[in-house]
Amino acid sequence: HPPSFQMGETSGLRPAICRAKGAAPGFKVAILGAAGGIGQPLALLMKMNPLVSVLHLYDVVNTPGVTADVSHMDTGAVVRGFLGPQQLENALTGMNLVIIPAGVPRKPGMTRDDLFKINAGIVKSLSEGIAKCCPNAIVNLISNPVNSTVPIAAEVFKKAGTFDPKRLLGVTMLDVVRANTFVAEVIGLDPREVDVPVVGGHAGVTILPLLSQVKPPCSFTPKEIDYLTDRIQNGGTEVVEAKAGTGSATLSMAYAAVKFADTCLRALRGDSGVVACAFVASEVTELPFFASKVRLGRTGVEEVYPLGPLNEYERAGLEKAKKELAASIEKGVSFIRK
Ligand code: NAI
Numbered sequence: 001h002p003p004s005f006q007m008g009e010t011s012g013l014r015p016a017i018c019r020a021k022g023a024a025p026g027f028k029v030a031i032l033g034a035a036g037g038i039g040q041p042l043a044l045l046m047k048m049n050p051l052v053s054v055l056h057l058y059d060v061v062n063t064p065g066v067t068a069d070v071s072h073m074d075t076g077a078v079v080r081g082f083l084g085p086q087q088l089e090n091a092l093t094g095m096n097l098v099i100i101p102a103g104v105p106r107k108p109g110m111t112r113d114d115l116f117k118i119n120a121g122i123v124k125s126l127s128e129g130i131a132k133c134c135p136n137a138i139v140n141l142i143s144n145p146v147n148s149t150v151p152i153a154a155e156v157f158k159k160a161g162t163f164d165p166k167r168l169l170g171v172t173m174l175d176v177v178r179a180n181t182f183v184a185e186v187i188g189l190d191p192r193e194v195d196v197p198v199v200g201g202h203a204g205v206t207i208l209p210l211l212s213q214v215k216p217p218c219s220f221t222p223k224e225i226d227y228l229t230d231r232i233q234n235g236g237t238e239v240v241e242a243k244a245g246t247g248s249a250t251l252s253m254a255y256a257a258v259k260f261a262d263t264c265l266r267a268l269r270g271d272s273g274v275v276a277c278a279f280v281a282s283e284v285t286e287l288p289f290f291a292s293k294v295r296l297g298r299t300g301v302e303e304v305y306p307l308g309p310l311n312e313y314e315r316a317g318l319e320k321a322k323k324e325l326a327a328s329i330e331k332g333v334s335f336i337r338k
Contacts (some may be wrong), residue, residue, distance in 0.1 A: 026053030026076065027265050030095045030134075032088075032126050033102025034081075035062035037250035038142065038257065042101060043070050045258040047077050051265040058082040058091035059102070088126070092133035096268060099261055100126055103143035105248040106240045112145040112203045113328065119143050120152055120335050127153040131160035138167050138264050138300055142257055146170040146202040147325055150279055150289055151332030159336065166300035169264070170279030172202045172291045174249060174256035178235040179209045182228055187218050198232065198277055199292045199307060200321040201328065207233045208321050212311045225313060267296030280304060285322060289329055 029046055033039045034057035043057050047070050055077040057067050067081025082091035092098065103119035106112065123143050130139060135157075143149050150170040157163035179196035187194075195215040200208035209232045211225055220228065231238070239249040260276060267274040274296045282290035282304050295303040310318065 026051050027096040027268060028052075028054040028056070028094055029077075029097045029099065029261070029265075030056040030058060030091055030137075032058045032091070032098060032100045033143070035059035035066045036101060037105065037247050038101035038253045040066055041251055041254035042099065042257050043079075044073075045254055046099075046261065047073050047079060048075050049258065049262060049265070050076060051262065051269065052077040054094075055079045056082060056091045056095065058088060060084055085125070088129045089133050092129050092137075095134040095137045097138045097140065097261060097264055098130055098134065099140045099142065099257060101142040101253070101257065102126060105250075106144070106236070107245050108241050110240075112236075113148070113331075115144050116148055116331065116335075119145070119149060120332070123149040123152050124156055124336065127156035128160070131157050131162045135160070135162035136164075136167070138169070138268065140169055140171050140257065140261055140264065142171045142253070144202070145328060146172065146279055147206060147289075147328035148332035148335070151329045152335055154281065154289075155333055155336035164300070165281030166302065168280065169260075169294075169301065170202060170289070170291065171257060171260050172198060172207075172277055172279050173260040174253050175202060175207050175209075175232060175235070176277050177252060177256045177259070179228075179232045182231050182235075183211070183214055186220070186224055186228060189216075196232075197293055197308075199290070200318070201289075201291055201325045202279060203328070204233055204324070205317070206321045206325050206328070208314065208317050209233075210307070210310065210314055212314060213308055229317070264296060264300075267300075268298055270298055272297075275305075285318075287322060287325055287329060290325070 029052050031039055034043050046052055046055055057063050063081040063083045071079040103122045104115055141150055175198040179198050180191045180194045183196050184191035184194045197210045197213050200206045263276045277293050279291040280301050284290050284292050293305040294301045
């Protein structure tokens, strides 16, 4: 492929700029890892999002095909593809939002931490690109282990002098999506009516659903609490095992990623009262990063909400979560500092 192919604007009959100018006003969004299991359905769904005017698809393999395919959808966003590290800077320049599902997924028997070796380096190099080319973009980091990759990105941005804690968000939305689904099943409601705060982090016991704060208010038996907590914490593993070595959650993750990205874009547009759970720089606990409800605005995370009243079960869960989280955060930080 030519050094900078731009699929979706290939007719050559009129300059590409005409189309970009004519496109609906909206935000410029890049997906890094766009040809992967999450990246492809995520590209599809972002191409359908009316808040997106330009969609950049970047990967180290297969972006030409994905870009050609998605670019034929008759929705507003102009799609461009970028292939390999030499095109990363073009992919990132001018972006308002960067979504990162790049990296290897789990296989049965693996924890998210087992992915650290490969994914830490990938997140490091992509973060360096962001610091250089779009330091003001909002970053939605999906690559696992999120509990370590977010601290890695933060350290890279600090080194470059571009770190703004308001703009770096680890995506934990899939935990919330799963929690809403499983809780709705137990209490017999439509999942769209259920809102479960999930705090802590994004791996095993660090995933802490606050079942005492479910909306609409409802109560659970101790047996239901054990079942729901375990299923929400191990929802990812449930999918990894069902896929039997072919990958981890991709479709529900793409859905969750778009739900989260759309939330960020509505906040950037200036909508008020935009709230979601995310893994962010935080003073809610003594840890430097923690997932909790945050309020988003034009500048990113504008308020990190406290955890609210926890019951005894949740307080015990929180202590366990913090112990594991502290180690995962430290692992990410020292990967860059060393
Ligand atoms: P996949 O292997 O299907 O796709 C990953 C893509 O990343 C591939 O297309 C690969 O070429 C690309 N890639 C590798 N190195 C890259 C680089 N340096 N720059 C750009 N792209 C690069 O994996 P899948 O299933 O899409 O998962 C991606 C990541 O998302 C994994 O780390 C997985 O653990 C994580 N994940 C996170 C979840 C969350 O809730 N935050 C949920 C599910 C998965």
